[in-house]
Amino acid sequence: MSSSASRTPVHDLRFFLTVPHGCSYLPGQQATTLFLDPKQAPASGVYDALSLLGFRRSGRHLYRPHCDGCQACRSVRIPVAQFTPNRTQRKILRRNAEITTRIVPARFEPSHYALYARYIRERHSDGDMYPPSQEQYRTFLTLDEPYAHFMEMYWESTLIGVAAFDRLEHGLSAIYTFFGVDEALDKRSLGTLAILRLIALCQEEGLGHLYLGYWIEECRKMRYKQAFSPLEVLDGRRWRPLIV
Structure with missing residues (x-):
């Protein structure tokens, strides 16, 4: 990459720490987040470098956990060339063979938001994204940058799911997936399907990894x-094989 952002050394960037706040994943724990100065937009070169150091994107913010005395949040990624779907994942692929996908820019669409709002109301009414709002959705998932995309999933002509992801120089980064929540769709395991389709996209584009964000062993x-x-x-x- 030849952009000035891609040549910016990581040590020249400015970062901030949030005040301690309740952890979203481990009850009773306090969390602190390290994030890139919001005045420094997450241009692709900077984003590429920071993703290798465990940073994630939420809206226009690049961040990673930075908690005193706790290392529970661990960045994980799939080396896609070595990935082989297991028996359950092969069944999910066969069951959803007729599901088509389309890659579009990560811009606001009313149909996307309607699906997201229902998903949050019915699946995550106990979480910090409830109640959903258009403002919250826009600041979380939409971004007018060339690397930010949505993968739409269609059953016949009906939109049934959306996976937000970013295209990095060395892989794809899965941001968030939301989907329909009726009984027929529950059987399709659309969250797993989205990851499998993103793995396939990495392989098609010759990208080495699919980044899945943070993993906490104690978090169900x-x-x-x-x-x-x-x-x-x-x-x-260093990235190394995860042994559980």
Whole structure:
């Protein structure tokens, strides 16, 4: 990359720490977040470098956990060339063979937001994204940058799911997936399908890794990530195989 941002050394960037706040994943724990100065937009070169150091994107913010005395949040990624779907994942692929996908820019669309709002209301009414609002949705998932995309999932002509992801120089970064929540769709395991389709997209584009964000061994909601094997974990500044 030839942009000035891509040549910016990481040590020249400015970062801030949030005040301690309640952890979203571990009850009773306090969390602190390190984030890039919001005045420094997450241009692709900076983003590429920071993702290798465990940073994630939320809206226009690049961040990673930075908690005193706790290392529970661990960055994980799938080396896609080594990935082989297991028996359950092969069944999910066969069951959803007729589901089509379309890659679009990460811009606001009323149909996307309607699906997101219902998903949050019915699946995450106990979480910090409830109640949903257009402002919250826009600041979380929409971004007018060339690397930010949505993967739309369609059953026939009906939009049934959206996976937000970023295209990095060395992989794809899965940001968030939301989908329909009726009984027929529940059987389709659309969250798993989205990851499998993103793995396939990495392979098609010759990208090495799919980044899945953070994994906490003690957090039940994150255990699904262990099903994607092999999985690599960031240990200091080195990525190594995750052994559970």
